[in-house]
Amino acid sequence: MEIETWDSLEMVVKEFEVGWGFVEEGIRKIKNILQGRDKTNFSAKAYINLYTTVYMMCSQKSPYQYDEDLYDKYKAVFDDYITSVVLPSLREKHDEFMLKELLKQWSNHRLMFRWLSRFFDHLERHYVKKSKKPNLSAVALTCFRNLVYEEVKGKAKDTVISLIDQEREGEQIDKALVKNIVDIFVEIGASELDYYTEDFEKFFLKHTSAYYSRKASEWILEKSCLDYIRNAEECLKIEKDRVAHYLHYYSGEKLLKKVQRKLLIEHASQLLENEYFGFRALLRDEKVDDLSRMYRLFSKITNVLEQVSEMFKQHVVAEGTALVKQAENSASNKQGNKKDIVGLQEQSFVRKVIALHDKNLAYVNDCFQNDSLFHKALKEACEFFCNKNIMGSSSAELLASFCDNALKNGGGEKLSGEAIEEMLETVVKLLAFIHDKDLFAEFYRKKLARRLLFERNASDEHERSFLAKLKQECGGQLTSKLEGMATDITLARENQASFEEYLDSDPHVDLDLDFTVTVLTAGIWPTYKSFDVSLPAEMLKCVGAFKEFYAAKTKRRKLTWIFSLGTCIVNGNFEPKTMELIVTTYQAALLLLFNAADRLSYSDIVERLQLSENDVARLLHSLSCARYKILTKEPNTRSISPTDVFEFNLKFTDKMRRIKIPLPLVEEKKKIIEDVDKDRRFSIDAAIVRIMKSRKVLSHQQLVTECIEQLSHMFKPDLKVIKKRIEDLITREYLERDDDNPSLFRYLA
Template identity: 25%
Template sequence: MMSRRARIRAPRKNLTVDADFESSWPILSAAIKEIHRKDASRLSFEELYRTAYTIVIRKNGKRLYEAVKAEVRAHLESELNTRLLPKYKGTKLNKADDGKSASSTSSTTTLASTEPNIELLTVTLGVWNDHCICMRMISDILMYLDRVYSREADVPLIYDAGLSIFRDVVFNSVIEKEIYCAILGLLRKDREGITADRPIIKSVVSMLEYLPDTALMGKSIYIGRFEPILFEDTEKYYQDAADNLLVANHNASIYISRTNSWIKDENQRCNMYLLPSSLSRLQLGVQRVLITDRFPKVLAIPENGFKHWIDTDQYQDIKTTYELYQMVTSTFDVLKDILQAAVIERGMEINQRSIAALQAAKQARSGGHNSTEKGKGKSDSQSPTAIAIQWVEMVLTLKEKFDKIIKESLYQNSGINQAVDNSFAEFINKNNKVSEYLSLFIDDNLKKSLKGKTEMEIEDTLEKSIVLFRFIQDKDVFENYYKAHLAKRLLNSKSLSDDIERSMIAKLKMEIGTSFTSRLEGMFKDMKISQEMMIEYKEENEEDETVKRAKSETPGTPTPETKKGRVDISVNVLTSTFWPVSVVSSQVKCNYPDVIEQERLRFERFYLKRHTGRKLAWNSALGTADVKVRFAKRVHEINMPTLAMIILLQFTEMTDPVGLTFEQLYEATNISKPDLVRHLQSLAVAPRTRILRKVPMSKDVKPSDKFFFNNKFESSMTRFKVLAVSSSSKVETDSEKKETLAKVGQTRKYEVDAAIVRVMKTRKRMDHGMLVQDVISQLKQRFKADQALIKSRIDNLLEREYLERDPDERQIYNYLA
């Protein structure tokens, strides 16, 4: 069976539908005119589409494309002449500018101050909206033209071509500048709180966004032409507004508040009817004008600027300033500088006030005033101890103030906090008495000021002390004073609580380590061991007394010792390496009365029996005694220093009515003359404690003076205390300060030696510069090591053959095992 082969034949040309361009274009042209006249209801879009289709397939796409553009251009030129130009008022950006845009500040000032041509904007938007509708309809007719010709020829779609024609005919005409002027005028009205037509602004902005800018491919007229003018006009507006505000109200608070409102309003305005792309650049310009350029001068206004806010606790203004500055910087250098200057200024005022108070107290003590002024000076001047405590309290109050500012207004910014702390450290360490002052403050609180306070209040006070302690550079000097004050509290039983004392030591240990607190803990250990030892001693004495009574012929008959009255002693045995030098080296030689000497020897035998090989050195200058004294009218129980008790006991069995001279008391007691004078002044000169009678009566004690027991002494109190005459101030004098620093300097030599040896023992071989830096780093928690001191100690260790210089490189050290 044979199969027939299929044949494919070319289609015949349909000459009946062939239509040339000349005959088809008039149809399309008439239709486009009808569309522009808004009379397209009678048009058959299907027929028009077929007509355009026929033209394109007949290779007349280019002619059709250009003809449509010419038709649209002609219509827009007509619209420009008939509808737009009559509304044109002639506002220009720049008289000499006939181009696309203007960028000079003077030109934007002129256009922005002109009344906006709202009517031109309204008509332009009408023409624009009509044009867009017409171009959509024309695009529907010429859909095949876009699909075939536009793609092949790489030309814009007919709708996009229509937008370009609108730009060239309408927008590139004289009305462009007046449109910009009208928009900026409306914006200015809106900024000034005057009612502005916001919808029309948004519509014009939308038009500018859709119109392409030939100068910048891919960007719209809004971005390429209008934004630069918008930014410039905005900056100029806020420059003028800020300057006018500062002239009218030279007030930082008002400026900060208004700036905050301006920025918030501008952000809302941009989000409402400008493009999102404008927001960031607009913000940068406004922030630069209002914040970066003007804040430094505004905040420095002396009457009501940043420093005034600090003084008057205007935390909200400070917070607002921080929030605004956060928009332009992450380092806050301006705020840091202001805060640091404020801290140092106030800190130096505290230092100067303390110095002036100390000088006034010194003059009051030296009697530099006349009699009238002297009495006044005594009432007005403070004791150096009170001045020291007041200085610490003022510094802590200042620290609390700035901590509150940082917490409530500056969002606890770490950089600002560190800068403020550096400023505190700077002015605090300019007071060369800071270590002593802080130790006195702690001493005062741990003795009496914390009495009656809750645990939280006590903890808060201790934490404040630690805050100030962190700022001190020479912590070894503080350690010296703290040990001395702690020793007096422990030996005189002045501390409120051992738990509070130990809590304070624990806090110091956390800050600087065990090397700082090991001796302090050793002092507590000595006191605890002494208490336990005294219990054993008293129990042993009671057993001995019981045995003696049992051996006596008549039971209950008192021994010779009990007839006189036993002396009950309490001894604190101190380890010399734990306690401060002031305690260890303050031993006073004296002759004890027999009854005291017997008890002293008894305790010494008891102690050495348990601790062989040790030696006790008695220090009566730090002790106290409770003595019952019978006077003519009454028996009093008196607490007095041990040396005062030794002097008083010289008068117990004295029958000589002529009394004892100063020289006789000196020979009998062997107390040093300066100490003897002090205690005689306490017993015979002090108005409330004249247990002895001095002849002749005067403030000063002379070798020729005589002393008698004052049997007529009277006091309203059964129990009272005799205080040793000494300076009422616990603050060191200049000579005492110099001596303390000399002792600290000697201790530092040993610490530097130890640090050098530790470093070299680890490294074995090291360059001089690196060794110095490592030693400084190791000692920075104790004190700020001086390079000259380190060098001298290196030389000393070289002489003692702990180190040696490298034979080839003199700057290299080798460790000698």
């Protein structure tokens, strides 16, 4: 039936049944199209007539206004179609065929709604809006949900889960079908996910937990730990892909957590602590790929990841402690020159620590994806064993000695400049773990001074580069004096060049020998023990010439001569051959005494040099009792006594033309430690005063905490020392205790 003219329409719609008959005819055509009985589409004329019919029935005046009746008929159309067509077709199908039929009927339902929404557009825009009733979309959806969805949701859910299980077992399934059915669970709730979560997701997640619980139990019994881990990683990847392919993204995190719990969390201890394939075993055997896989699996599980990082820390601590024990045992078992043995062991130990740190840092960066938790674990582990005393030396001293050796000759090896730079870079990283950075700085300063003064450094560039790295890591407070020393040496070379020009320009000054002076700034160099000595005339002439030069060049500066650091090359005219002797200034002064006398007694030498007996004894021992016997003595014993008499050994010879005659070493370690302890007391005093000046009033605990925090970048203050310094500052009236609360301090301006 088609409506031909507006006039006939106006007559027809006065009766509802007649008007509805026109609309119903159009609805019948839609049903036929959906069921495949009609292959033709609506003509434009038919569509306009149907729309106009509804429009007229809604817009006529009472009693011919049928909008409410049309609204009821609209719902009845869906109820009738679902009851007569949809449900019977669904009830006769099962499993996957039922899903396909459900998808077909859901598609037809949406198509039917789209057509009817066009015909009933006027009803939607006016009546529904004015009456505040559910819109036509909600009515259509409610009809399908109440009549179809509620009946088939259980079967649909079970069938979908069954298909997913089949895919988990390696079978091929129709993923598009599963996705479209899951979409029905989502869309049936309109903009809400309540139906999806309650009717599908909840059961799916529960089933997933049970499935992987069974799988985990099977794999634990049947597979190795590594195979289990690989299977778990593959399953997590597959489940993640499953969400992307046909589940709602809202389920992604929940699904992965369920799988993680059943495969990983519930078996974490068994997997991580396995004797042969656990986390420690993988570290021990350097299984990089498996370590990376294990990290990826546990990286999203906070509590377990903390457990893994703690195991990593314990592993590094164990390796480091083993190195310490090995170094101690090796040093105690070896025979020979103790100093040489300990020196070699120190170098070897630091190299092994560097290798240990680099290996585990590579794990952190590559296997553990630069995770801050593992950086922290590595730092704490290295701090544990790097601050132990090794072979009677602190780690600060060992590190300073290692740097000295590396900067002198590349650590005893022929290393490229790039290799030395990498080594020094790692040393700076290790220094970050050392608590006593100020002690390292003092040991390093002593060794740097000797390298600079005696020109033993392999490269000025490496020296400057290392100081720059130290400054970046520890701050300018630690490196200021070190940088000043390097600058001093540069200025000293310029000063020496000026002195040589001065000598060349004055014909009246002729020193008859090469004379080099290094002028240093007293405040930034280590303090050296030095005594005045009665110098030979040749040396006095040189000293006097330089004093005149320096006095003319500078004003108000006082020169203090440190002869203990001086080096001389003396020609020894022995009967076999003439040799060059590299000696200290004191040794040279003693040897030159024999130019004027063939024999000298111990007391004669003391009197002429004007040095203490202990210092003279050291000099004589180095020249007559050590390796090179430049002097002979009577009696011929291994020790020096006041009754000894000495002669120049004319018969002395050696296969070398030039030899260095060292003085017995003076133990400096004790003095360095004492100096550092003294400086620490000053630092603690300054920190306490600085804190109290800004805070005015502070409790004992807060003061100690802030003091430790301020000083920890250089050293770890001892609580007892802090307490003593507080008491001392109270005595000196910088602080006072509160009368009512003894644990409260006040700053006295």
